[in-house]
Amino acid sequence: MNIVLFGPPGAGKGTQAKELINKFNIPQISTGDILREAIANETKLGLEAKKYMDAGNLVPDEVVVGLVDERLKKDDCKNGYILDGFPRTVAQAEFLDKITNIDKVIALDVPASEIVERITGRRTSKKTGKIYHIKYNPPVDEKEEDLIQRDDDTEVAVIKRLENYEKQTLPVLEFYKKQNKTVLVNGTRKPEEITKELIEILGK
Ligand code: AP5
Ligand code: ZN
Numbered sequence: 160m161n162i163v164l165f166g167p168p169g170a171g172k173g174t175q176a177k178e179l180i181n182k183f184n185i186p187q188i189s190t191g192d193i194l195r196e197a198i199a200n201e202t203k204l205g206l207e208a209k210k211y212m213d214a215g216n217l218v219p220d221e222v223v224v225g226l227v228d229e230r231l232k233k234d235d236c237k238n239g240y241i242l243d244g245f246p247r248t249v250a251q252a253e254f255l256d257k258i259t260n261i262d263k264v265i266a267l268d269v270p271a272s273e274i275v276e277r278i279t280g281r282r283t284s285k286k287t288g289k290i291y292h293i294k295y296n297p298p299v300d301e302k303e304e305d306l307i308q309r310d311d312d313t314e315v316a317v318i319k320r321l322e323n324y325e326k327q328t329l330p331v332l333e334f335y336k337k338q339n340k341t342v343l344v345n346g347t348r349k350p351e352e353i354t355k356e357l358i359e360i361l362g363k
Pocket of ligand 1: 166167168169170171172173174175190191192194211212213215216217218219220223243244245246247251277278280281282290291292293295296311320346347348349350353
C-alpha cells in the first residue's frame with residue numbers, strides 16, 4: 160500500500176504517520192526529516208537545503224526528487240510506504256507517477272487559523288523523535304525527552320510556509336483528485352480520533 164499523507168504545515172502528518180507505520184508495518188518517508196538529518200550531519204546538501212527551509216521556502220524539486228527516488232529503492236519499501244511531505248509540487252507528483260503507483264492520498268484538513276499555534280508550540284524529542292505540543296500534547300517528563308524546537312517553526316517562517324503551501328502545494332491535491340485517489344479527513348479532532356478514521360480508510 161503506497162500512501163501519500165498530504166496537508167498544510169502542522170496538519171498532523173508526522174503525528175499520524177508515526178501511528179500508521181506501527182499499524183501497517185510500512186515505513187514513513189518524510190522528506191522534511193531526511194533534509195533535517197542532512198542538516199544535522201552537515202552535508203553539502205543539508206547546508207544548501209537549510210537556507211530554503213529556515214526561510215519557509217521549498218527546497219528545489221530536483222534535490223527532493225533525487226532523495227525520494229533513492230529512498231524508494233530501499234528494501235523496506237517493498238510492501239509499501241507512507242510519504243509525508245512529498246509530493247509538494249505538481250512536478251514532484253508527476254515524477255512520482257513515473258516511478259511508482261500511489262494507491263491513496265489522505266489529505267488532512269486543518270484551517271490556517273489553527274496552524275500558527277500548532278507549529279509555534281511544537282517540540283520534538285531529541286531522543287525518540289516523538290512529536291509533542293506544549294499545550295495540546297505535552298510530555299510527561301520534559302527533561303527526560305530532551306525537547307528541541309525546529310529552526311523553521313518561527314511565526315515568520317510559518318506564515319511563509321503557509322503561503323507557499325497555497326501557491327505551490329495545493330495544486331497537487333487537484334492533480335490527485337483527477338485520479339480519484341484523494342480522501343479528505345478532518346484534521347481538527349483529537350489525534351487518536353483521526354488515527355482511527357485513517358486506519359478504517361486504509362484498512363479497506
Ligand atoms: P516538513 O518537515 O514536511 O514540514 P511541513 O510540511 O511544514 O509539516 P510539519 O512537519 O510542520 O507538520 P506536520 O503536518 O508533520 O505536523 P505534526 O504532526 O508535526 O518540511 C519542512 C521543510 O522542508 C519545508 O518547509 C521545505 O523547506 C522542506 N521540504 C520538505 N519536503 C519538501 C518537498 N517535498 N519539496 C520541497 N521542499 C521540501 O504536528 C504539528 C504540531 O501540531 C505538533 O506540535 C503536534 O503535537 C500538534 N498536533 C498534531 N495533531 C494535532 C491535533 N489533531 N490536534 C492538536 N494538535 C495537534
Ligand atoms: Zn512533519
